[in-house]
Every structure is written in C-alpha cells, then in structure tokens.
Amino acid sequence: MATKRIGMEGSFAIAEAVKLANADVVAAYPITPQTHIVERLAELVANGELNAEYIPVESEHSAMSACLGSSAVGARTFTATAGQGLELMHEVLYVASSLRLPIVMTVANRALSGPLSVWGDHSDVMATRDCGWIQIFAENVQQVFDLVLCAFHIAEDPSVLFPTMVHVDGFHLSHVIESLYLLEQEEVDKFLPKYHHPYALNPDKPVTIGAFGPPNIYTETKKPQDIALRASKKVILQVWRKFSELTGRYYSPVESYKAKDADVLLLVMGSFSETAMMAIDKMREEGQKVGLIRLRLWRPFPFDEFRQAVAQAQLLIVLDRALSFGGPTGPVCSEIQAALYPLETRPKIISFVGGLGGRDISVPTFEDIIRRGMAKAKQGRLDELEMIEVRE
C-alpha cells in the first residue's frame, strides 16, 4: 500500500480511482456544471495513461445513454455529472437501473436552478432518490477515492448489477485539495475483479435488452428489481470489509461519532459531517451527551443499521441540504421519520434545512442547530421544519 500521503484535488482523486480501476469507457459532457473529474480523465486517456474509450457526447442525457450501451456490452463504464446535468440524465437513470447495468457515476452534488446556481447542496441527489441506483455519500477526499474504487466492485458483482452513484459534495469535495493515500495498481488489480456481465450484448450470443413491458408484466419486473436492490447491501458490506482488509479503512452504511451514550444525535450526510464532528467535540467537552450519525448508504436505505444506531437516543436532529417544497420535512428527515415510525420506542425527531446553494455551515452553527433542536424538543415543537440562517 502506498504509505506516502499526498495532496490532490477531490476531482483528480476520482479520476485517479477510475484510472486505477482501468475503466473501459468514459462518456461525459463537458459543460458547467461539470467538474475536473472528466477533464482529468480526458487528459489521462489522451496521454495514454488510461486505455479507455472517451466519448464526448452532446448532452448529459446522451452521456448516460452512451453509458447504457457501453455497460451493456460488458465494458467497465464511468461518467460524472453534477446538479442540472444529473437532472437532464434523469429518465436514462431509470433505464440504467432497470436494465441492471453497473455504471459507476460520481455526482458533484449541487443546487438546482433557479435562481441559477452551480453551488453545493443535495437538491440534485434528492430528485434522483427513487431511480433505483445504489447511492453512497463520501465525506472527504480519501473517502471519495476509496468509495469510487469500491463502487465498481459493488456495482459489477454478478448478484448486484446495479448502477452506483458516489455522491461528492460540489466544491466542498470536488474542488478541494487535501491529502490522501492512493493505492498501487497491483493492489487495485487484486482487489477489483474483472467486469463480466452475465448477459452482455454479443453478436455471437444475441440477447434482447430493453424490451417493452405491457401491464401484464411490468409489475413482475419491478418486484425483483426492488428485492435485488435491497439485497445488494450484503455485497456492499462484503466489499467494504474486503477493502478494509486491504487498507485498514472501514466503511459502514451508517456511521457514528461519539454516539454510543449520546442522548441527542445529529444526523448529516456528506462532507458537512466532519464540520459537525467539531461541534460534537466541543459540546462533549462541555459535558453534553451529544453524538453524530452519518448516513453513508442512501440507497438501499440501511434500515437495520440505522434503527440500531439511534435506538438509545432521546432526540434525533436531522439536517437536510435540500427542500421538499410543500412536503412534510426535508427529504432525508421524512425518510428518517418513515424508518422509525413502525418502532414502539423511538427518539423524537427535529428537522432543520440548511447549507443550501453552497452556503457553509460553520462549527458554531452546528452547535446552535443542536441546542435549538434540544430546546424545540423540550417545547414539543416537533412538527416544524426550520430553515437555518435565513436572513430577515
């Protein structure tokens, strides 16, 4: 294993992972909001460091469509997108998951227009919540690198065969330089099996994919898709365990920080969790029994792990970085509420929305969120969705 810690931009770390995974095809559309990921990959292909077909397409819709084709012939396929680009891909995302094509895509999570915004939040992710992809959140550049490598392994497992998104917070991770440990090519080659789709398109052994499904079969196609996506968690756990044996870095569907004896838990997703840890540290020093829960695996939703992680808490404060306009709470919080509703004993839940459109949340603001959440729970104000730091 590489023992030297090096500095690298998040986007470049992803490109490095894709190179080490020896992807066969990269299809991408190079316009704002795009990232340095595909820019760097174009360079790696052009200078011969990555032996892949680089398809510069005419839109994000076409990028995903090209990925369908290349993945269907059994080529290891990667693309990257962000924000509006992800939305333009939207209908093709569903085709990828229902055709069971293990495309790996990184999404630099961004706000959606209007007003025109290319800055970070989770609005783009939440709009694709139900598209049937495996979705994993990264919190720092090291995780970005690790999780992209793992994503190929997970997606291409013959019992999984689902496209997989690795969520990388726009700018906070995509455009930040920090340090990480890379892996050697031989290590990656040993870790990552060759991609072999059991029903790949092949003129010598023709198959039909993408046939139409009239009402008398469509439901029968959706049930196994849902069951298989849920069942993919087993493989996700196996791959992350295998990765930890290689690197000593452990990943879990739900991760905790100082949560064991905590009465109050804060839940966040993505890069803000590390900032939130600072607030937890500070409040712990003051003697408050607070902790942090981070949802790493967004789809399939890790119900068991999540329920276990919050079982002892009195109060769960959820921070969403997206709005569900006119809906009950933030999109993550409503999932959390749904996950806990069937339980007889469950923590009270308070919903906050913040960090929209690239706005930072500082350590003191996280402390404030926790304190306000505790106060609101005491007052019984459980049905409010509060947007933080909105200028009056």
Next chain:
Amino acid sequence: MEKDETIEIRWHGRGGQGAVTSAELLALAAINEGKFAQAFPSFGPERRGAPVLAFNRISNVGHIRVRAAVTNPDVVVVLDPGLIYITDVTSGLKQDGIVVVNTPKSLADIKSELSGPWKLAVVNATVIAREALGIPIVNTAMLGALLKATEILGLESLVEPIKERFGPRAKNNIDACHRAYEETLMAELSVVGQGPRKAFETERLLSWQELLPGCVVIEAGNAKQYRTGDWKSQHPVWDQQRCIKCGICSLFCPEGCIGQNKEGDFEANMYYCKGCGICARECWTEAITMVEET
C-alpha cells in the same frame, strides 16, 4: 334498458377495424340520450391487425366509478370473424348475455361453433362495410348490429356522434349502421355444445422469479414464435399459371414469409402472413388474389 341498469360491453376487434371508435361513438350517443356512459380502450402495442379490446359501460343510474376493464360483460361484440377461433370471446360473459358477431357464415353455422347460455346475433358486416364505405372497416356497421341485438339506445342517437366523427364520410357510415341494423339475425345458443368447448391457447406469463436481471431475453429470435398469421382478414392465393416466378412478391413481403416450395411455386407461410395484400398489389402479372378469411 331498465331504470336501475348498468350494461357492460366488451368489443373484440383488430387494430384498424375501429373497435375503439365503436366504443367511443356508443358512449357519446348514450350520453346524448341523457344516460351515463364510459368508453375506453385496452392500450397495447397498437399494431394494425393485432387483436384489440375496447370497453363500454352504459348506465341509467349515475356516474360510473369503476375504472377497470370489463371482465364480466353483458354483451360481447366481435368485429373480426376470425377472432372467435383464436380468443375466448365469451370469457366471463354473463348468463343470458349476448354475443354479436360479424361473420360471413350463416346463423346455423355459427350456432354450431358457439355454445353457452347466451343469445347470438350475427351480421355480415364486412360485406356491408365494403359496399357502403368501400373499405372493410366494420365499426359503424357493428354498432347497428349491437343496437338491434340489445336495444340499449335508439339508432337515431348514433347519427350525431357519427356525423361529428366522420364529417363528409358520415352518410356512408350511417348507411352501414342502418343496413346492419336491418340485416342482423338473432338466435338463442344451445347451452350444450356440439363437442368439447374449444380450449384456447393462452400465453403463459412469467412470474417475477422467472425474469432474468434487467428483464433480458436470452432466447434469440423468439419473435418467430409469434403467430402474426392470426391478424389477417384476407390471405393471398397464387394462380400458378399466371406466375412467372419473378419473386417480386417475396421481395416486397414485409413479413418475409413468401418463399418457393419444392415445386418452385411461390406461397406464403400462413403462420406469419398478416394478409396485408402488398404481394397482390406488387405482382405485375396479377397472379395473386386476396381472398377473404372464412
């Protein structure tokens, strides 16, 4: 129709014969009469010639709430003579229900082919349509037959909807409708059939456990199993004396189902022939004639 009655009708036709239009016109006519009505098709792969279904509910009671296919009809209308041999058109038909069939056969012949506790109405709508409209689109003729058989609406109620739908072609359609009304013959079917009731091949649908990931179909070329020959209302017949074996018919056949037999004569594979008539049209020695299916 009784004051508190709701009648359910199922139309069996083929894509292009106008089953959906029939149902729509009937519903509009019923609503014009002050009744409540529904018309809706069963949306499928809308190919010309493929078996299609359309449905009506007509009620004197009030707004019809159910939005599901009619599975226990009071009346079944069969637009295509061949359909009674390939689909179970009387499936779910209520006791004392009515089967209205377009057929060139006589009442006695059809009676020997269908049996059950139902009434039968027959009319040669294809001939009526060809004569009145010049094309074998039988929907308006079959509306006339339906009204004769059921008396659910007055024949005159159809005039306005037909005018609105067909514009300059309305008169011919009204003529077809009226003529079919006059020519429809009725009979009681015998409950006991002549032989064992025909067992229809129904497509076995796969369970969710049997589908492969991504619903991939690994059996290459399985479209060959699909009997498109069921779609035809006419089939080509060759006059081998006139045929000069040029093979133009086989080149133009969109199904690719025309070939030469051992004697070197051209013929169509009836399992696939849809009866489109392109071969007859293209044959420049006029050796091919399209003959009605019976």
